[in-house]
Amino acid sequence: MKICAPFAGIVHYFVAEGDPVTTGEQIGTVEAVKLEAPILAPGPGVVASVAFDDFSNVTGGDELLSLEEK
Secondary structure, three states: OEEEOOOOEEEEEOOOOOOEEOOOOEEEEEEEOOEEEEEEOOOOEEEEEEOOOOOOEEOOOOEEEEEEEO
């Protein structure tokens, strides 16, 4: 499962590779001009990869991380 940025901004992760996540768990945020959008896990799984370093600039649609389904 690929998780993408909703818009351009700065990404902050709350998880790392190998971490288990549950449906609806907040796994990060994307912030732009004091607007902060939560990034939620769409389903249960394990974080397979993180595409950017914490606090990196991203554009809308960039893949932020991928989850392996449980």
